[in-house]
Amino acid sequence: MTHRSVSWTDAESVAQLLARATGPKRAAPGGAVARLAPVMPAAAAVAKPRLASVPPVAVAGGRGAEATAAVPRLQQYSDNPSDRLDLLLAWTLDHQRCTGAFIADDNGLTLAAHGISEAHVSLVGPLLSALLAVRSIPGVDATAGALWLGTNMMSWVEARTHRGGFCLGTVGPEALSTQALEQLKDALETTVRGL
Amino acid sequence: MIDTKLLDLAVQDLRNVLRDGLVATDIWDRADGLTLAGFNQQPVAVALFTRITSELESSLADSNFPPLARYYLLDMEGSHTVAVINHGSLLQGVLVDNKRANLGILISVAIPRMIEAVAKAKAR
Numbered sequence: 001m002t003h004r005s006v007s008w009t010d011a012e013s014v015a016q017l018l019a020r021a022t023g024p025k026r027a028a029p030g031g032a033v034a035r036l037a038p039v040m041p042a043a044a045a046v047a048k049p050r051l052a053s054v055p056p057v058a059v060a061g062g063r064g065a066e067a068t069a070a071v072p073r074l075q076q077y078s079d080n081p082s083d084r085l086d087l088l089l090a091w092t093l094d095h096q097r098c099t100g101a102f103i104a105d106d107n108g109l110t111l112a113a114h115g116i117s118e119a120h121v122s123l124v125g126p127l128l129s130a131l132l133a134v135r136s137i138p139g140v141d142a143t144a145g146a147l148w149l150g151t152n153m154m155s156w157v158e159a160r161t162h163r164g165g166f167c168l169g170t171v172g173p174e175a176l177s178t179q180a181l182e183q184l185k186d187a188l189e190t191t192v193r194g195l
Numbered sequence: 196m197i198d199t200k201l202l203d204l205a206v207q208d209l210r211n212v213l214r215d216g217l218v219a220t221d222i223w224d225r226a227d228g229l230t231l232a233g234f235n236q237q238p239v240a241v242a243l244f245t246r247i248t249s250e251l252e253s254s255l256a257d258s259n260f261p262p263l264a265r266y267y268l269l270d271m272e273g274s275h276t277v278a279v280i281n282h283g284s285l286l287q288g289v290l291v292d293n294k295r296a297n298l299g300i301l302i303s304v305a306i307p308r309m310i311e312a313v314a315k316a317k318a319r
Contacts, residue, residue: 080211081304109299163307195304 071095071180074187081195085112088168088191096180098170099152103188106158106165116171120149124167128158144185146175157185159192166192197285198319202232205312209289210234212305216296218275222287222313225249231285244279244288266306280306282313 074091076084085103089112092101100115108125110118127147134142144157155176156169168188170176176184202222210217219235225245230236252263269277274294278301280287287309291301 081308082212082214082300085300103299105299105303107302109302110297111299111303164303166303195308 071183073183074190076190076194079194084191084194088112088187089114091187092168092170092184096170096172096176096184097174098155098172098176100171102167102169103191104167104169106167111166116154116169120154120171121169123147123149123154124156124169127156128165128167144181155181155184157181157188159185159189161192161195163195166195196319197231198316199231201312201316201319205309205316206232206234208312209305209309212300212308213289213291213296216292216300218290218292220287220289222282222285225284225286237288237290240288240290244277244286248279248281248286265310276301278306280309280313282310282317285313285317287313 072095074088076087078084078087088103089101092098093114098115100113102113102116102121103111104113104121104124105111106125106128108122108128110121113121131142131145134140143159144155146153146155148154149171152171153173153175154169154171156167158165158167160166166188168184170184206220206222209220217234219233219237219240221230221233221236221241223230223241223245225248228241228245230238230241248263248267251267255262263281266278266280269279271277274292276291276293276298278289278291280289289301289305289309
């Protein structure tokens with residue numbers, strides 16, 4: 001049996017991106033990313049992330065309205081697909097409530113992942129295929145959702161390009177909010193536009 | 196007429212995408228086996244995959260199977276994957292270390308970009 005790399009991204013470079021994106025909020029490299037992924041060989045230098053601020057949005061929750069921390073909008077400045085995927089994964093891990101994240105194509109093949117097994121990522125293939133029929137129902141978008149895996153909740157969004165569909169997903173104890181899914185979708189579309 | 200400078204740029208782009216997961220690649224004319232661009236070029240592999248591709252295509256045709264489309268893959272011992280990309284009159288072999296790269300990047304990003312880039316080089 002071969003041991004395919006589930007993680008294309010370099011843990012060190014992702015940690016550096018996280019540190020740049022968040023400043024003092026995140027500890028030095030070797031934090032969350034290092035726990036989530038095996039150490040990979042050094043990758044090429046990635047573009048410095050530039051994150052545009054968006055105003056905080058008040059969200060009405062079940063226990064009353066609560067202001068959520070502003071999530072900076074992801075902006076991609078590199079033309080290199082691997083750098084773009086690295087940055088998207090780092091942004092997702094840093095700004096969404098999750099223990100793992102992945103980017104896959106619509107066949108369920110992993111493009112980048114941290115903290116989730118390749119087997120779980122491969123669920124995306126049949127999942128998106130099954131949703132094709134659902135999307136034929138007028139008024140149903142079905143390009144985002146959540147799936148209970150038994151011990152974790154996988155939340156995902158999908159974006160399509162002329163080269164096919166791409167999926168950005170997270171795993172965590174709870175499903176992401178619709179606001180978070182919209183943020184993920186925007187970030188994914190920004191990223192795959194240049195692949 | 197094929198613009199070999201564009202082929203060189205395409206190979207460089209492939210190296211950027213696959214990073215150190217790319218072990219070797221060659222783009223060659225399937226009629227004469229002449230390599231037009233590459234990285235860590237492998238003349239023996241060029242001859243081998245010209246023959247394999249030719250036999251695969253004739254076997255598919257003889258069996259009334261659909262013809263070869265964009266590529267085929269070989270999973271090799273030692274955690275290596277070979278992708279042979281069909282550019283029409285040109286073929287391309289891509290040897291990938293699958294501990295350092297993954298199939299998703301190869302199939303959904305690297306191969307489509309390579310096909311577009313080689314098509315542009317052939318159109319010049």
